[in-house]
Amino acid sequence: MSAAALERQIRPIYDAIDTGSNKSAIVGCNKLLKKYPKNDLLKALKALALVRSQKVEESLVFCEEVLASKPTDDATLTAMMHVLRHLGRHADTVTMFEDALKRQPGNEELAMQTFFANVRTGNWKAGQQLATKLHKQFHADRYTYWSIMCAVLQASDSTTPANMRDLLFKLAHRLVTSAWNFTELHADRLYLHVSILKALNLYDDAQTLLESEQGQAICSRSLACDELRREIWKAKGLLQEEGKIAEERIVEKRDRNWLEFLSFLDATVPPSPQSASNGTGLSTYEETPQRIIHAREVLTNVAEKDGTRDRSGLLALLELEQRVRAHSLSSEPSRLVDLLLQYFETFGDKAACYEDLKPYITLDAEELSRWTSYLDGLPRSSSTLSSLQRLINIYKLTRYNLPTSELTVELEVPRATKLVQEYLDALPLGKDLPNTELQPADDLAILAGQVYAGLYSLAGDEAYLHNAVAVLEFASKRSPQSYLIHLQLVRILRLLGAPQPALEHYRLLNVKQVQNDTLSHYVLNRASSFSLAATGDLTYASECLESSQIYISNSQEVKIGNSQPASRRANVRQTAEFIVRAFTGEKYSQIPDFISFEDRLDNSLQRDLVKMEHVRMRITHEPINSELINLELIELKFIFDRFHHDNRDFEILPKYQPHGQPSFLTQTTLLGKQPSLGWLWVFLKIYIKALQQASDMDYSLEEKLLIGDRPKQSAASDIHIPMEERLDSRRPEELAELTADELTFYNFTTDLADWLAPYHNHTRPPPSVALAEATKQLESKSGLPPKAVEAPASNGTGNGHVKKAEDAPPVKEGPASIVGFFDHMHKRFDALVESNGSLPEILHVASLAQEALLLFSIETLRFKNASLVKIHKLGALVQNIKTIRSSALAVVGEIGAELIKIGESEGTSEKRRAFVSQCEPFLSDLGVSDSRHIPREATLTGALQITHGDVLDVAKKVTDARKKAAEGFGKGIGRVCAAHA
Amino acid sequence: MSIIRPFRATDLFTFNNINLDLWTETYGISFYLTYLARWPDLCCVQAAPTGPLMGYILGKAEGTSTDFHGHITALTVAPEFRRLGLARSMIAFLERASDDTYGGFFVDLYVRCTNAVGISLYEGLGYSVYRRVREYYGSLGLGPGGKDEEDAFDMRKPLSRDPHRRSVRPNGRDMIVSAHDVS
Numbered sequence A: 001m002s003a004a005a006l007e008r009q010i011r012p013i014y015d016a017i018d019t020g021s022n023k024s025a026i027v028g029c030n031k032l033l034k035k036y037p038k039n040d041l042l043k044a045l046k047a048l049a050l051v052r053s054q055k056v057e058e059s060l061v062f063c064e065e066v067l068a069s070k071p072t073d074d075a076t077l078t079a080m081m082h083v084l085r086h087l088g089r090h091a092d093t094v095t096m097f098e099d100a101l102k103r104q105p106g107n108e109e110l111a112m113q114t115f116f117a118n119v120r121t122g123n124w125k126a127g128q129q130l131a132t133k134l135h136k137q138f139h140a141d142r143y144t145y146w147s148i149m150c151a152v153l154q155a156s157d158s159t160t161p162a163n164m165r166d167l168l169f170k171l172a173h174r175l176v177t178s179a180w181n182f183t184e185l186h187a188d189r190l191y192l193h194v195s196i197l198k199a200l201n202l203y204d205d206a207q208t209l210l211e212s213e214q215g216q217a218i219c220s221r222s223l224a225c226d227e228l229r230r231e232i233w234k235a236k237g238l239l240q241e242e243g244k245i246a247e248e249r250i251v252e253k254r255d256r257n258w259l260e261f262l263s264f265l266d267a268t269v270p271p272s273p274q275s276a277s278n279g280t281g282l283s284t285y286e287e288t289p290q291r292i293i294h295a296r297e298v299l300t301n302v303a304e305k306d307g308t309r310d311r312s313g314l315l316a317l318l319e320l321e322q323r324v325r326a327h328s329l330s331s332e333p334s335r336l337v338d339l340l341l342q343y344f345e346t347f348g349d350k351a352a353c354y355e356d357l358k359p360y361i362t363l364d365a366e367e368l369s370r371w372t373s374y375l376d377g378l379p380r381s382s383s384t385l386s387s388l389q390r391l392i393n394i395y396k397l398t399r400y401n402l403p404t405s406e407l408t409v410e411l412e413v414p415r416a417t418k419l420v421q422e423y424l425d426a427l428p429l430g431k432d433l434p435n436t437e438l439q440p441a442d443d444l445a446i447l448a449g450q451v452y453a454g455l456y457s458l459a460g461d462e463a464y465l466h467n468a469v470a471v472l473e474f475a476s477k478r479s480p481q482s483y484l485i486h487l488q489l490v491r492i493l494r495l496l497g498a499p500q501p502a503l504e505h506y507r508l509l510n511v512k513q514v515q516n517d518t519l520s521h522y523v524l525n526r527a528s529s530f531s532l533a534a535t536g537d538l539t540y541a542s543e544c545l546e547s548s549q550i551y552i553s554n555s556q557e558v559k560i561g562n563s564q565p566a567s568r569r570a571n572v573r574q575t576a577e578f579i580v581r582a583f584t585g586e587k588y589s590q591i592p593d594f595i596s597f598e599d600r601l602d603n604s605l606q607r608d609l610v611k612m613e614h615v616r617m618r619i620t621h622e623p624i625n626s627e628l629i630n631l632e633l634i635e636l637k638f639i640f641d642r643f644h645h646d647n648r649d650f651e652i653l654p655k656y657q658p659h660g661q662p663s664f665l666t667q668t669t670l671l672g673k674q675p676s677l678g679w680l681w682v683f684l685k686i687y688i689k690a691l692q693q694a695s696d697m698d699y700s701l702e703e704k705l706l707i708g709d710r711p712k713q714s715a716a717s718d719i720h721i722p723m724e725e726r727l728d729s730r731r732p733e734e735l736a737e738l739t740a741d742e743l744t745f746y747n748f749t750t751d752l753a754d755w756l757a758p759y760h761n762h763t764r765p766p767p768s769v770a771l772a773e774a775t776k777q778l779e780s781k782s783g784l785p786p787k788a789v790e791a792p793a794s795n796g797t798g799n800g801h802v803k804k805a806e807d808a809p810p811v812k813e814g815p816a817s818i819v820g821f822f823d824h825m826h827k828r829f830d831a832l833v834e835s836n837g838s839l840p841e842i843l844h845v846a847s848l849a850q851e852a853l854l855l856f857s858i859e860t861l862r863f864k865n866a867s868l869v870k871i872h873k874l875g876a877l878v879q880n881i882k883t884i885r886s887s888a889l890a891v892v893g894e895i896g897a898e899l900i901k902i903g904e905s906e907g908t909s910e911k912r913r914a915f916v917s918q919c920e921p922f923l924s925d926l927g928v929s930d931s932r933h934i935p936r937e938a939t940l941t942g943a944l945q946i947t948h949g950d951v952l953d954v955a956k957k958v959t960d961a962r963k964k965a966a967e968g969f970g971k972g973i974g975r976v977c978a979a980h981a
Numbered sequence B: 001m002s003i004i005r006p007f008r009a010t011d012l013f014t015f016n017n018i019n020l021d022l023w024t025e026t027y028g029i030s031f032y033l034t035y036l037a038r039w040p041d042l043c044c045v046q047a048a049p050t051g052p053l054m055g056y057i058l059g060k061a062e063g064t065s066t067d068f069h070g071h072i073t074a075l076t077v078a079p080e081f082r083r084l085g086l087a088r089s090m091i092a093f094l095e096r097a098s099d100d101t102y103g104g105f106f107v108d109l110y111v112r113c114t115n116a117v118g119i120s121l122y123e124g125l126g127y128s129v130y131r132r133v134r135e136y137y138g139s140l141g142l143g144p145g146g147k148d149e150e151d152a153f154d155m156r157k158p159l160s161r162d163p164h165r166r167s168v169r170p171n172g173r174d175m176i177v178s179a180h181d182v183s
């Protein structure tokens, strides 16, 4: 066979694979394999085409053959690398390259690939050794740096014991010292070098390096190195030196990076006397007054020169004054307010003014009155963009300093109305802007929205939320791109129990990619009580899945059915490729960030909060059977081992409430409690416990049937504590995140599980039976036979061995608390309805009652098996279960029926009328609030007024949505009751 | 109060206030990591001292011989922090790195022909139109705007290695090329 001829014939196969024509690639491979049945490359390509067409099982046959032949040629190795990546078999990739390298030790490309294979699996130790070898053999400098980087990464890994860390940093230090080249200007090498010195507290060495010509040259153009330098200087207490550098940069180079101003100010006077005393080098306290005078001069100069071009000079003067006052060194008490006035004069027409001044406007009574009367005395107009922005800032700044005594309903209502009026008055300014632009007046509507939210939390009257929705919906039409308006609406509509329009506004934000992780909490927080999945409406359930795509696509190509445990993670990590790239390009400064980014995304709290909500929705509409139980159990247990990171973005909503008051975000938190890690932990415990009892899997089998790896465990988690103990633990900080109703529910599930545990444990089939069952399931899912597993010998110990019937634990009556729970929830529900409780609260109680019924079903599923009951003589238990079930069904069913009634009372014309009349204060047309639609054109000023018609539309939207939420949930409950009767 | 510091991978968790703006695209994670893994010194953010991001710039270095240059891929400032000179200072940062670190001959960028603010910003900083690229952008689907919306100006500014300003030309707006002739 001629190699060239073969190569020619193979090319079309590559083309087919590249273009995704896997079928024709397979055909091509088959044809050539007839001629060259032993050719590894062909087999590898066929395996790749197969795995890409989801034919995992078939692919494995070829995959194993190729691996067994220990290939060394580049093409085969590359193809196999892709195959194994698809399968999530990273450890095998490493082994394959290592084997190849053993056979061709002089092949540099192969050695590099082996190194990268280790990098992809995060195997820093092996990577370090290999890079050292590479350097010995091929002498390129970068291999030394690779090995240094690997040592640092190994040292920083949370699983590395503390005593090893120091050793590894010392190793890295030794390597970097001998490799260091004093003439090259390599920013990332310097970064790595200095970060090692920093980790070892070798600040003097770091300083010397950074002060060298080389160091200075690099720092002057690398933000990353300069950042590190700043930290070293700070740690060394080189405040004065740093201040000098900063002053020079500010004055000579006109650098306006605020970091320079901070350094300059730190050298002048520390932020507070406390920070001065903890030893950061301001030994010469006597010189402080001179330094202050000097700084004031420098900064005044900067401010004058910069004028309106840059605000740093003025802000630095403010910061200086604030610090001077903190040290009681102020000679001219009026200076702070002078500066505030000056700032407002100069930059009052910038949108950033409020955020800029916030840190400096906590004033004493006298100053406050001067500042406030200044603001009060300013001309107020919205005739130009600049005056409008000033007006907005005046409102924001004034509001910030409102004392609690002035936050009464009587005073806040006119403030809100006034803001709406100002908003409407300012609208003409933006009337010619295309609707892709934000309206300059938007902030006034946003402010009004916050005042109304404040009123709601003050008085508890939903009318204020109606006001907010009316104004914000109007504003949203004028400024469809304003994400702040959409987000405020999402918050308020959910509070009103109108999940559908809330979701619509959320979707208008066009949340994409990684934003799903940080923003989905705005709609998916406690979404299960808004989910109508039980009626077949999967809107919220699919929202959960869609928002979770980002986690899967970051670790894409992973198909279940990986039969070999990889060394660390089962998935292909997209981020890993970039870590490899950063090594290739020697961008060492990026690598730790990439790793931390990946960790935060993989172990995102929101990811698992959504997962939990999804499970809660799922069980309302899917049949509860062993497949669902086992799959969810495995997944939830994975989550239970994670160390979570909270990436949720709570900062994006502006904070316009007065200083010291709860923020808009807090005021609009559903049920007043934000589910976080503690909430997740409780629900994981509830579900894992129930599913575990219901499941036939035992630990050892589960371990063997696992798809891929367990997630990386953190050293900080309490993972070493036995599972049962962790499931039983109750921590106050976790309970604190629950609503009172959730706590009741938690107690119910605990009592239920405790009651039934002995019967589950007694009747659970032996592992061999469970294994056969699980194997069958896995096979039907993935088309792949799981690895051969020996059922553990039934030696009479352990969970689930066959017990004789006479061992059966005596049947005990279900504790009163179980039946009591349902009665209690019924009373809670009725009380809420009677007292006109909010719809989300009513739905919350209803959904927990339904969830309790579902968990009861999960817990008792096993005892529906008549022959099992007979063998184990559990008839009395089953009788008891039946009694409880029927009373639970009665209660839950009634709640459902009442919800339908509530739904009917929503969406009526009276409700709409009431809504509209609540908004009367800011309506333009004084028509009676009937349901007659007044066309917009009929009003004089056209779209620049809020009309009855506008509000009526909104009222309809909200009340219809409430109707749907209540009625739909009620109907869903009906279905659930029927399915679990 | 704006701090200039390197763009970090973890900034993707906090850039919502910037990226929810209509004119700022949110790409897949690999887009950002591609830039950071190769040109971290051409990327930076502006942030408040307390953490929140205000704006960022992402750039790259590309081209060969006298075509070697810095490129502004993304430049954006959150609406509430506009008109404070943040964009100006980030552009200056990128120009300096393109000049000093990379030794590029010029900096260039693409901007929608309809983005008047963008164009005037760049013109004010010494950039000029080098050519007009047909259908460089997808339509925003926002109604009339037509060609201008999809066409891009390729704008350039020479750096110190191009003292004779060979990388720019005076009548660039009339030089029309199609999208496949570039990038």
Ligand SMILES: CC(C)(COP(=O)(O)OP(=O)(O)OC[C@H]1O[C@@H](n2cnc3c(N)ncnc32)[C@H](O)[C@@H]1OP(=O)(O)O)[C@@H](O)C(=O)NCCC(=O)NCCS
Pocket (backbone or CB within 6 Å): A309, B023, B024, B073, B074, B075, B076, B077, B078, B081, B082, B083, B084, B085, B086, B087, B088, B089, B109, B110, B111, B115, B117, B118, B120, B121, B122, B124
């Ligand atoms: C374009 C954009 C980045 C400008 O950011 P910025 O920080 O507000 O800009 P700067 O404050 O640095 O402005 C510098 C100069 O540009 C011009 N400019 C900026 N915004 C302007 C506007 N809205 N109207 C008129 N001129 C403007 C001015 O000349 C300004 O100097 P000046 O304020 O001293 O008069 C910002 O508006 C933005 O993020 N837009 C959306 C994304 C985008 O279009 N990016 C550019 C395409 S690559």
